[in-house]
Amino acid sequence: QVQLRESGPGLVKPSETLSLTCTVSGGSVSSFYWNWIRQSPGKGLEWIGYIFYSGGTDYNPSLKGRVTISRDTSKNQVYLKLASVTAADTAVYYCARSVDVVPAPGYWGQGTLVTVSS
Amino acid sequence: EVVLTQSPGTLSVSPGERASLSCRASESVRSNYLAWYQQKPGQAPRLLIYSASRRPTGIPERFSGSGSGADFTLTISRLEPEDFAVYFCQQYGTSPFSFGRGTKVDIK
Numbered sequence: 001q002v003q004l005r006e007s008g009p010g011l012v013k014p015s016e017t018l019s020l021t022c023t024v025s026g027g028s029v030s031s032f033y034w035n036w037i038r039q040s041p042g043k044g045l046e047w048i049g050y051i052f053y054s055g056g057t058d059y060n061p062s063l064k065g066r067v068t069i070s071r072d073t074s075k076n077q078v079y080l081k082l083a084s085v086t087a088a089d090t091a092v093y094y095c096a097r098s099v100d101v102v103p104a105p106g107y108w109g110q111g112t113l114v115t116v117s118s
Numbered sequence: 119e120v121v122l123t124q125s126p127g128t129l130s131v132s133p134g135e136r137a138s139l140s141c142r143a144s145e146s147v148r149s150n151y152l153a154w155y156q157q158k159p160g161q162a163p164r165l166l167i168y169s170a171s172r173r174p175t176g177i178p179e180r181f182s183g184s185g186s187g188a189d190f191t192l193t194i195s196r197l198e199p200e201d202f203a204v205y206f207c208q209q210y211g212t213s214p215f216s217f218g219r220g221t222k223v224d225i226k
Contacts, residue, residue, distance in 0.1 A: 035215075044206075044217060044219050044220065045163070045206060045208070045217035046217070047208075047214055047215040047216065047217070058213050059214075060213075060214040060215075061214060062119075062214065094162055094163075096162075099165055099168055099174055100168070102151060102168070102169065102210065103151075103210045103215070104151070104153045104165065104168040104169070104208070104210050105153075105163075105165065105208075106165040106168065106174055108162035108163060108164075108165075109162065110161075110162055111162050
């Protein structure tokens, strides 16, 4: 059974870069789609983007080019970087793997709360 | 962006009863790539249905999905105590993927 665990700083200052790691066990990051999704009380669930089996990526244009998703297959990890953060980026961030060959997020990590504040 | 509208916002149901939740899209969802999730407080969403009607391994048969195009429904045939939660729909047919705002199912 695949397991995902998000990690990273819980507090980030405004204008800095949010960096999170998704560590995967029980499966390879070289297969399927690996999504990042966030959830805040004000905006609900928001899809950030994904990296898929070939290494290609797709991002939500609402994040205006601030986001980068990458992976390290040797470490079996997926990464999220979100630049120039503001208080509006405060949320619980989830890493989620697709359930099948389609991108629907089926396996989720427990999520990690990131607060943007000085 | 495809906008998903879920209704009702809150559904009050008694255990053992049937619940039907609606998700309507602002345009046709490509390939009926529509998923349903259940979320309980403090937990990550749990995938119940994908591709409109497919149930992942381990999801009880009382959860079923139907619909096509822009109109989808999640049906819970007989509510168990553990089914009281918030339910979200998501489309993953067109980028950017989008979620509905959720339907809360609470105890009547």
